[in-house]
């Protein structure tokens with residue numbers, strides 16, 4: 001039987017990272033995978049995370065018993081509060097419930113399983129382009145109508161709001177619409193507040209179901225509240241909706257798989273039934289979540305001093321990214337690289353959608369050992385003060401040829 005198995009297509013981002021690892025070139029640069037790097041090109045354990053890990057290691061009251069199926073409630077509540085805002089009335093009204101998940105991906109999968117398996121939704125809309133995993137998650141959860149809505153305007157190098165609204169206006173009722181809460185991956189372009197209002201009007205009038213994917217809260221602007229504006233706006237309007245949170249990037253806890261699925265309902269009396277169905281889904285999938293990331297995040301979010309330290313770490317990361325954006329744009333403009341480069345600083349978050357073609361990306365890999373996705377997306381964190389000149393000159397060469 002195994003002889004019948006066909007080779008699945010490679011996952012591009014991991015294939016490109018492997019090409020980087022395999023390269024022996026001394027100036028090689030990895031601009032592919034979405035993980036923060038310091039200015040020395042090193043992964044960063046946030047000092048506040050290290051501090052809390054030491055506290056946890058010393059705490060003899062902790063053990064390795066199973067977590068509850070839906071995870072640590074203190075974690076889920078604290079996480080939901082940074083997404084919706086501490087004092088959101090929905091908390092007082094008992095209309096919010098949440099579940100610890102295996103990071104953002106796991107949250108999206110539990111959401112998709114619930115939306116399909118329990119609410120019987122079959123249709124999902126995601127932006128073109130979007131994060132490479134959205135389609136796969138919803139397909140594997142059983143969604144059969146997997147559709148894109150227009151998002152990126154290649155000419156303007158910005159949001160195609162009219163195309164987005166037109167495509168969503170044609171979506172069948174009860175379609176799920178995946179929205180990036182902030183720092184859209186891969187384009188780095190978010191709707192303005194006025195555009196969000198138009199999107200919300202359409203979702204409401206077409207009876208669509210909003211699902212916010214929040215993977216970069218704090219990373220975009222350095223300010224947690226600012227980056228949650230769109231989610232809170234929808235919540236204020238009273239939508240029934242879901243939000244998934246990832247603590248991979250903003251806590252640097254990539255391999256701890258710590259995330260949260262937040263559900264906002266109109267009627268609090270539905271919550272026990274909803275939680276009972278979520279319990280079955282999780283039980284039949286991975287039974288219960290891991291504890292380490294949940295303990296770290298809970299401690300930081302519930303201790304005012306640690307919370308301030310964390311916010312400082314976020315500002316360090318987002319600040320370095322902004323510096324690199326500015327530096328790259330300045331260099332390309334100084335070199336006279338064909339095209340305009342203001343989008344590099346206009347875009348926000350970890351990624352820049354450079355506008356480079358697949359051929360130009362290949363040229364960068366072959367000639368300079370600079371690795372990026374064929375879509376032209378680069379992870380700004382891969383750029384450092386040590387390699388920014390090399391990267392700019394290589395891009396100049398690739399674009400000029």
Ligand code: PLP
Pocket residue numbers: 034102103104105106131180185213214215245246247248254259
């Ligand atoms: N959503 C988006 C848009 C992302 O870019 C990512 C990670 O790159 C995720 C969700 C989920 O990441 P994780 O599963 O590590 O939380």
